[in-house]
Amino acid sequence: MQFLYNIAAILVVILIIPVFMVRSVREKGFVERIRQSLGFFPAHALDKVAKKHCIWVHAASVGEIVATSPLIKEFRREFPKTPIMVSVVTTSGYEMANRIIKDADAIIYFPLDLPFLAGSVLRRIHPRVFLPVETELWPNFLKTARQMHIPVMMVNGRISDRSVKQYKHLRSILSDMIGTVKKFAMQSQIDADYIMRLGAPPELVTVTGNTKFDQTYTDVSAEEKAKIIAEMGLTDNEGIFLAGSTHRGEEDLVLAAFTAVRHKHARAKLVIAPRELLRTQEVIHLCKKAGFTVTTRTKLQQQASQDEDIVILDTIGELGKVYSVGDVVYVGGSLIPHGGHNILEPAAHGKAIIVGHHMFNFKDTHALFKNRDACITVNDEKELIEETVRLFDDPDHRHRMEAETLAIVNENKGASRKSAVILRETLEEYESDPENRQLARSTQKIDNFQTYFIDLVHSKEVNGFCAHIIMAVLYVFSRIYVGLVNLKLAGYRIGLFKQRRLGCYVISLGNVTVGGTGKTPTAQRLAADIRNMGYRVVILNRGYRAKWHGEVGIVSDGQRLHMSAAEAGDEAFMLAKHLPNVPVLIGAERAVTGQYAIDHFGAEVAILDDGYQHWQLERDMDILLIDAVNVFGNGYILPRGTLREPVSHISRADVCLMTKVDQAAAGSCEYIRETVKRYNPAATVVESIHQPRCFVPLADWYVDIAGEGIDVSRMRGKKIMAVSAIGNPASFEQTLSDLGTVILESLRYPDHHDYTMQEMSDILHQAKNMGADAIVITEKDAVKVPAEVIQAGWDIPVYVICVEVTFQTGRDAFRHMLKDRLAERLGPRETKQNK
Template sequence: MSVAYFTYNFLVFIILLLYSPILIYRVLINKEDITSLLERFGFLSKDIIRRFKGEKVIWVHAASVGEAGAASPVVAKLKQRFPEYKIVFSSMTNTGRNMAQKIIKEADGFIYIPFDFFLIIGKVLKAINPELLLIMETELWPNLIKYSKKQGAKVMLVSGRISDSSFKQYKYLGPLLKNMFDQIDILSMQSQKDMDRIIKLGADEDKVCNNGNTKFDQEYGRVDSETKKAIYREFKLDPKQAIIVAGSTHDNEEEQLISLYKELKIKFDDLVLLLVPRYIDRVEEIESLYNQAGINTIRRSRVKDRDSAKQSVILVDTIGELAKLYGIADLVFVGGSLIERGGHNILEPASLGKLVFFGPHMFNFKDSTKLLLENKVGIQVTNVSELIEQMEYYLSNSNILEEQSRQAIEMIKDNQGASWRNIKLISRLLEGRKELSK
């Protein structure tokens, strides 16, 4: 073991000693999932070990929610192109794992990424024995990369990116960073900027390429004209009236949106608000909140009985309909952003040609936020007062709204295709393994 790796493992060991009591406390006191703790220390369940033993395996790692979204189209195409391989998907955070389990149906098993200590990593690699390790975006773990390569796996960075902060921090890794880059077979980056940065950090230029961002290849679905007509009929809506869809809202956000509804209703008397809470078991609570504010509501499950003259707020108490409801919206607000939750998926409504509004707290979706703002198809507000002001402007200027709708669709189209480009590179790596095994 080189001095750089010895120093790195020593530091990781010290961190583990200091951090382990906190993890154990969380499990014992806060009743957090013990599976998370065990997997992080390399103790995989018997089911996971049995599922992958003796199989051809591809290991895909994506840290959190955003990376899971970026990985989903890649995993789908991997399974399509290489059905003979089993796919294990690892995450770092609980939210990332939950998201991955929801949207990545093609994976054959999910685990938490083990701590990057050489003994722990070695134990997990021995159990899974992947032929290929795919790392999403910025998850460069020295031991994971080194020991995967040592065990004979191909290693590829997919949709790689180097943020401003990462660019500064990576410089301090010195020879360890260069060694990592040398062991990665392909570094497929999101943009020319990311490509230039990773080369400046020491990556071999011949291994680096720019293939775009795989997030744009996510299956967001399409809402055709017939589907829209059916929704209008069922919900007793007129396509000409102003419709706002507030998706994935949380506690305290629905309360803030009361003033939005009341003020805009004065100026647009045909306005309808569709509220889609993140957790539908909160519908009764929201219903009571709005009724106390003098607002008549109706639940989506009872929408056929809706009195369109009296009930202009529809509370969606069903699952799996948000995308198609975005499709009929004039304006979309994405929740989890007026409170410190970190936001939710804003590319989904943008892919349907919607101008997307969101609050200041989008820390789980920084890249998507930056992209929508740069392309002028997203409006970020600091509070509900600003949200009212901005929504009033766009409802009053339908021609500008239509133009931004076209821009949103173009933005998505212009950025699609990265997943297939990466699959072609993956094919080259796996074919290379086959040649070596002959």
């Protein structure tokens, strides 16, 4: 059933593309709506909420936003330190939310419920809880929430007769959606009964009332009301008839009633607020056809004081306040079989309300007001005329209705407060359950689109129809990518593209796969060895994910650090802290940073960290790292796989360095040697291992990265939680297991992930619940941990495992080759004692 839903969803989007194109021209803000609905959010739009344990409230359009407004205020009161995000579907809802909801930290458009798209946005934000307002249930989105163990609570829940019938057709999808929701806070007992008919367990259903009774954004003072009347040219009136949210077919009925009113009240005025603003011109034509003068709210804003019979409200988000000026209010969508609209906005102003008999979408609210004579129900044009005239002619009757309306509103306030309290109780119950916390954390390795995508493209086998479609598309792009790579490389070989030459010995260090081969510790080892040979060596890093942007960035001058980890990027910062007397520079153009290193630091040797594909600069030696654990990825080129370029490009390397050979599967090293021999028989092949040096307490690591720390043998038998955000977390976990630690849980975050204080607090809480003796992270993670973690003084120690690369088989041949080539180019030096 889910498969059929996905196919239908994709087809619907394809079929309505022409409609989107038309609306993008006619409707202001529609292009931005589509961009965000496809997952492309403005810069910094999610900074305050993404991965920060936020409360996500989803309201479709204006009506739901009205209900959401008081909820957000109560959530802010109940959770003062928790970020809150609101999502909407329509442009009018987006404008309304930005106008009336001031306590939200972010307001966005909800993603289209397409396979992978909705889930990827949810993974990107990873909220603490998801709260759909009324009946906003989306299968793909909720499926991902279920997989990620994110609790879902329906707030201000409302189910109409029509929805009950429609949802039943979804069958298994409906069961999955209902099964995902942990609590149903419904507007009325009718809604509660309906949701239970759809399968909600009775013990999870509660009635809170309608939060629209609590809304205050429409509150209007006497001065504000007078201002609205003046701005709309309604000052000279004998009563105002206001028709809100009207649909096609209703304006004729309203105009007939207004005509009857004008027979006795010549200066009466009419305000019409069409439900669809695109119908404004159509409604103007109907008014003129009926013999009335007419203008619009927007025209009056440009040229005030026009005295017309009728004013068309053609603005978004104003109806709630404009209801205050009406003496008699008709709420539309009710004399046609649409189901009516919510009468609580005019009721909040204490108005005499008329509706049609089609109020099945708001049965409970309608019944409440009707049974207390606070709302008049009419069946046709004749009755609408009669009741409208009666309310104009009989002020006493109208005032009695107004008083009863206000009484009902005041008696039913408090739904928002109840919802906030229930949310608090629901979260406390859910989050106090160790199983729920463990399940939520155990899905960290797939709860973001980056890690999910990497897992997918890295797999040898692909399962699932949609996954096969994605891989097929990516394969096509990978073939294009291979062609471009080969074309660019050929351009350099034949001299079409020029390479720059530095006045020093240049060594590139890199790989042909994406991430996880151990470049950083290998660069550290190589730089230390060359430094100890007596040469002035520098490291040129591209500054991946660095906040610093410029031509040449000095991370370290060899004596002291000049940048923080955030400014330099974690890899460059780690290299700088590990390497005294070795300057570390960052910049996109290694020829520029290299020349700077020569001019200012007297560099004799430059190591291009991650420079195997940096063909703009000539190099004297290419060292290619090959991960013995994850050999050549899955054999496919980006974006289908994780190869940066074809395996045949091993031919460019002078040295092929196999890393982590001690963790390699049987036969892996032999396979690598055979592959290297096939494409590059002249290359020197070297093996290396990542040898744990010590465990350093996090606080000490910040002070002295080269400290001795705790001997690795002392961690044997300790129960630990392994936390990492690196390219190859399995290798890190294998190292810990080989040391004899007992890994209770392994939490994997995306490569280069920036940890938040909330995430670290969650990690500590989970570690305490599991009885862990320590939390262990990598050095790459240590630079991403907030400093507040150290200041907090945690009960459970956090250790940073420090590793060093040790060359094994082939090290002597490699060392002699390196020493001879440097001496030939730069002259022999007196080798210093290894430090």
